[in-house]
Structures are given as structure tokens and as C-alpha cells.
Amino acid sequence: MENKELVEKALEARSVAYTPYSGFRVGAALLCADGTVYGGCNIENAAFGPSCCAERTAFFKAVSEGKREFSAIAIVGGPAGKEPEDFCPPCGVCRQVMMEFCDPERFRIVLGKGDLSFREYTLKELLPLGFAGDGVERKE
Numbered sequence: 001m002e003n004k005e006l007v008e009k010a011l012e013a014r015s016v017a018y019t020p021y022s023g024f025r026v027g028a029a030l031l032c033a034d035g036t037v038y039g040g041c042n043i044e045n046a047a048f049g050p051s052c053c054a055e056r057t058a059f060f061k062a063v064s065e066g067k068r069e070f071s072a073i074a075i076v077g078g079p080a081g082k083e084p085e086d087f088c089p090p091c092g093v094c095r096q097v098m099m100e101f102c103d104p105e106r107f108r109i110v111l112g113k114g115d116l117s118f119r120e121y122t123l124k125e126l127l128p129l130g131f132a133g134d135g136v137e138r139k140e
């Protein structure tokens with residue numbers, strides 16, 4: 001799928017962001033290796049801590065439906081009431097979640113804006129020397 005189309009889907013996902021505390025609405029569209037796309041938005045909470053970013057919402061939706069292989073994620077974000085005018089790079093926690101499921105040299109992170117312009121990075125570029133759990137015992 002074209003990056004532009006993925007950015008459009010991220011903008012669509014952003015429209016239902018739940019952000020009463022920050023007013024900063026983020027949307028993500030996660031492209032699975034099988035071609036399916038999962039949208040995600042940020043979901044905030046009055047206790048702040050339980051809030052979830054758009055990117056993790058998309059990943060957890062996909063993994064909870066059996067998906068394990070991912071090609072790319074588009075991310076858009078900015079203040080409510082207007083289309084995103086700046087790029088919104090993923091937070092460190094979300095980069096680490098990507099590291100769990102994605103090949104850092106192949107997984108593409110597409111940062112988009114409301115005008116559908118975008119910049120593409122690999123996960124390795126945004127999370128150099130990322131921790132992949134090498135040496136961590138796996139039970140299954």
C-alpha cells in the first residue's frame with residue numbers, strides 16, 4: 001500500500017481520538033504483512049497514567065486479532081480542531097513496542113501531515129541500538 005493512502009487512513013483513525021485532557025489528537029494506521037490495516041487513536045484517562053498512544057492502540061488491536069507480521073505504520077498528530085501541520089514522531093514506549101514485533105531494518109515508520117505529505121524512516125533510524133530481548137529467555 002502507498003504511504004499516502006496509509007496517511008489517509010491514519011487521519012481517519014485520528015478523527016475518533018479521545019483526548020479531553022491534552023486536546024492533542026493522534027491517529028495511526030498499521031499495515032500488516034498480509035495487507036490488512038488496523039487503525040488506532042490515542043485514548044486518554046482522567047488518571048493520566050492509563051492513557052494509550054495511537055500507535056500502541058493499533059498494534060494491540062492487530063496482535064489481539066492474531067497478526068504478528070507488520071510492514072509499516074503511518075502516524076499523524078496535532079491539536080484538535082485542525083489538520084496536523086507538523087510531523088508527530090512516536091514516543092519511546094511505542095518505539096519499544098514496535099521493536100517487539102518488527103524487524104528494525106525493514107519496518108517503515110511514515111510520519112504524515114494533513115496535506116498528505118510524509119517522511120519515511122525505518123524503526124532502526126528512530127530506535128538505534130534498540131533492545132530486542134536477545135538473551136531474554138522465551139517460554140513460548
Ligand SMILES: O=c1ccn([C@H]2C[C@H](O)[C@@H](CO)O2)c(=O)[nH]1
Pocket residue numbers: 019022024025026041042043044051052053054055075077088089090091
Ligand atoms: O506519537 C505520539 C505522541 C503522543 N501521543 C498522545 C499521548 C497523549 O494522549 C497526547 C499528548 O501527548 O498524544 C500519541 O498517541 N502518539
Ligand SMILES: [Zn+2]
Pocket residue numbers: 053054055056090091092093094095
Ligand atoms: Zn507512544
